[in-house]
Amino acid sequence: MTYKKLTPEEARIILHKGTERPFTGQYNEHFETGIYACRQCGAPLYRSEDKFPSHCGWPSFDDELPGAVRREQDADGRRTEILCANCDGHLGHVFEGEMLTAKNIRHCVNSVSMTFISAEELAAEQGAELQKAYFAGGCFWGVEHLLQQVPGVIAVVSGYMGGHLPNPRYEEVCSKTTGHLETVEVLYDPSKVDFETLAKLFFEIHDPTQTNGQGPDIGPQYASAIFCQDETEKAIAAGLIDQLKAKGYPVVTELLPMSPFWPAEPYHQDYYAKTGKIPYCHRYQKRF
Known part of the structure; x- marks a missing residue:
């Protein structure tokens, strides 16, 4: 088994069970989509969805x-240590x-003990060329x-599009x-799911006939739209709208040109998975 050569700080924590200072680790406020692996041996440990x-x-x-x-009990019997099951790294x-x-x-983990591998990097390792839809x-x-539940979907990120303010905060959008x-x-x-399948499902998990709102959420920020990256996506989406009409x-979904996508704050990501709640204004309804 090949292990990474550790720096003195990495060895202090991974081998000698040290702790990095709070709020200093590179992954403390890190919420990209991917896998967190053991820094010493590279074994996958955690999914970003569980962070x-x-x-x-x-x-x-x-x-x-x-x-x-x-898991292993600390010598003082007060806490439970967690270690990489592959290499015993702390x-x-x-x-x-x-x-x-x-x-x-709550698994409380030192950033130094981990290495992050993005979803794009994972896909590249598997020879897949990923695409995005909005x-x-x-x-x-x-x-x-x-949409996260669709086979072939690697990740879904909540965010903001279509506005004039760079990197807006939730309060500003509201x-x-x-x-x-x-x-x-x-x-x-x-290779596993196409844009048309995703767009069809999109039209079936929300009400595309409601203007400036969805269920009890009313306001222009809740409008129904697809941001099309090219004429092919636009033609597919327009064809689906024609079928529904x-x-x-009476579909009101707009087909809008691409604009910058700004990820929402971390607490908005994977909201239902983290809280155990269920969507209050989205549900599947077969329309095609």
Whole structure:
């Protein structure tokens, strides 16, 4: 087994069970999509979907990959240490009963103990060329949650599109003055699912006939739209809208040109997975 040569700081934590200073680790406020692997041996440990903002000063996860993490009682009997099951490298400690997520568990991990591998890097390793699609259909929590379940979808990120203010905050978007729509960015493998399939599902998980709102969420930021990257996507989306109108649905979904996508704040990502709740204004309804 080949191990990475550790720096003195990495060895202090991984081999000698040290702890990095709180709020200093590179992954403390890191919420990109991918996998966190052991820095010493490279074994996958955690999915980004299981990472949550605990505000404790260290990266926190409420689940691990199956068989990836080993537990061991500290010598003082007060805490439970977590180690890489592959190489026994020290990760941190695990805590239960804090009620920070629906799973009620927190893996408190040193950033130094991990290496992040993005979804794009993982796909490249597998020889896949990923594509992205952008859908706005009311509160991004529900759209994100339902599109994440599609086979072939690698990741879905909640964010903002279509406005004039760079990198807007949620409060600014809610002021209805920035022009942004709550939008999701869908990263998918086109060898497993195509844009038309995703667009069809988009029209079936929200009400495309409701103007400037979705369910109880009312406002221009909740409008229904697809941001089309090229004429092919635009033609596919327009064809689906024509099919729905022929069935009697007065669709108001707009087909908009691409504009910058700004990821939303970390607490908006994977909202339903983290809270254990279910979407309140999105559900599947067959229309095609």
